[in-house]
Amino acid sequence: MSDYNVIAGLRIKYLSADPSNPEDGQVWYNSSTNKLRVEGVVGTGAWASGGAVGLARTTASAGTQTANVIFGGQMNNPPYAPQSVVEEYNGSSWSEVNNMPYAASNLGGTGTQTAALVFGGYYNVSTTAEYDGTNWTGGGSLNTGREIMTGGAGIQTAALAIGGYIREPGATNKVEQYNGSSWTNGPTLNTALYGRAGSGTTSAALAGGGQTSSQSNAVEEYNGSSWSTVNARPYSAGSAMASGTQTAALNYGGNPSSQQTTTVSYDGTNWSAESAMANGRSMGGGSPSGTSSAALATTGGAGTATEEFTAPSGTSNISSS
Amino acid sequence: MSLFIYGTATNTGKNFFTHQDRLDFFLSGHPGNIWVVGNNEKGAVWLASKNGITKTKSEAQAIVDAEITAAQAAWDALPDDEKTGSTRPGNITLP
Numbered sequence: 001m002s003d004y005n006v007i008a009g010l011r012i013k014y015l016s017a018d019p020s021n022p023e024d025g026q027v028w029y030n031s032s033t034n035k036l037r038v039e040g041v042v043g044t045g046a047w048a049s050g051g052a053v054g055l056a057r058t059t060a061s062a063g064t065q066t067a068n069v070i071f072g073g074q075m076n077n078p079p080y081a082p083q084s085v086v087e088e089y090n091g092s093s094w095s096e097v098n099n100m101p102y103a104a105s106n107l108g109g110t111g112t113q114t115a116a117l118v119f120g121g122y123y124n125v126s127t128t129a130e131y132d133g134t135n136w137t138g139g140g141s142l143n144t145g146r147e148i149m150t151g152g153a154g155i156q157t158a159a160l161a162i163g164g165y166i167r168e169p170g171a172t173n174k175v176e177q178y179n180g181s182s183w184t185n186g187p188t189l190n191t192a193l194y195g196r197a198g199s200g201t202t203s204a205a206l207a208g209g210g211q212t213s214s215q216s217n218a219v220e221e222y223n224g225s226s227w228s229t230v231n232a233r234p235y236s237a238g239s240a241m242a243s244g245t246q247t248a249a250l251n252y253g254g255n256p257s258s259q260q261t262t263t264v265s266y267d268g269t270n271w272s273a274e275s276a277m278a279n280g281r282s283m284g285g286g287s288p289s290g291t292s293s294a295a296l297a298t299t300g301g302a303g304t305a306t307e308e309f310t311a312p313s314g315t316s317n318i319s320s321s
Numbered sequence: 322m323s324l325f326i327y328g329t330a331t332n333t334g335k336n337f338f339t340h341q342d343r344l345d346f347f348l349s350g351h352p353g354n355i356w357v358v359g360n361n362e363k364g365a366v367w368l369a370s371k372n373g374i375t376k377t378k379s380e381a382q383a384i385v386d387a388e389i390t391a392a393q394a395a396w397d398a399l400p401d402d403e404k405t406g407s408t409r410p411g412n413i414t415l416p
Binding site for chain 2: 044046047048049050051052074077078079080092093105256257258259261275276278279280302303304305306310
């Protein structure tokens with residue numbers, strides 16, 4: 001039998017009580033209960049239904065599972081009209097709020113419900129708009145107008161627009177960074193793709209999957225200065241949704257022509273399968289400032305249906321058998 | 322015994338299906354309010370509790386096909402410049 005300190009390079013703390021604020025993955029021995037304890041995910045993650053959105057459409061999003069906002073997009077059925085409609089979620093129901101300043105489909109978004117950013121869209125749109133939870137104001141324009149670029153990485157004042165589709169020539173490896181007032185061209189992706197699932201920050205971003213003429217499972221990480229290709233995602237799809245960070249991310253759904261229910265998690269190195277959504281969807285809303293254990297999937301080809309992913313976490317005993 | 326139960330039910334939003342439901346039985350939703358449910362006691366109880374109407378697999382597939390065919394026809398009728406920003410709905414085969 002190996003010792004834990006040999007495997008993990010750490011000694012297990014011998015404590016008379018559970019620590020008050022254990023970190024995810026922390027292990028200790030509770031001498032009062034004579035139990036080996038661990039903090040982290042303690043149950044199986046699964047998707048449950050959430051409140052229905054008002055308007056079924058493709059969309060972009062910002063926020064968390066319980067404080068989310070979706071903006072713009074395109075109706076799922078004829079006339080497929082681009083939208084400026086904005087809806088907010090409080091964890092149980094959606095409410096329509098002030099429209100965004102431009103109507104567009106295939107746009108990108110990131111941030112929180114009270115500090116969101118929306119940018120680009122069909123057709124080679126370069127517009128950016130900022131939302132404060134009530135009102136919209138204009139932001140600096142993208143250097144290259146495009147659509148289906150990756151949002152989800154960063155916040156309103158420090159965001160990335162990753163890859164995307166330019167009409168024409170098509171998929172691009174361009175990446176731009178926003179500083180709260182203007183966009184600057186940054187290091188390019190290794191692979192030109194559109195519809196990548198984005199998460200993280202401007203110094204630790206993740207771009208999963210994507211597509212050109214076919215669906216891709218390629219994944220790249222950004223460290224603030226360059227992009228690196230890392231372990232491929234277990235499934236190929238563009239326009240998946242995402243939640244979390246570079247080292248604890250969730251990707252779900254995608255593939256506009258054959259909408260997926262697949263859900264996978266990433267720990268910074270490896271991908272793992274998670275419970276699938278009930279409804280296939282792509283180009284829907286995610287939860288850019290959510291986590292890998294509490295995520296939201298909204299509309300995006302699944303009608304008005306919303307789903308909430310929850311992986312129960314807390315402290316549990318470790319069994320030796 | 323079939324692996325699945327097929328039926329129609331209207332998604333009422335929050336708590337239409339719960340985290341525990343998803344752990345208790347297979348569930349997938351499709352166009353036309355079609356739901357494919359794992360064929361066990363909890364799955365059957367869930368569908369009944371949602372006022373679901375049970376269908377055979379072929380009946381359920383026909384409802385899905387009709388929805389997809391209508392959506393594809395509507396998309397095909399769009400002018401080319403309006404097609405470029407959207408994707409033609411794909412076929413769905415129920416499990």
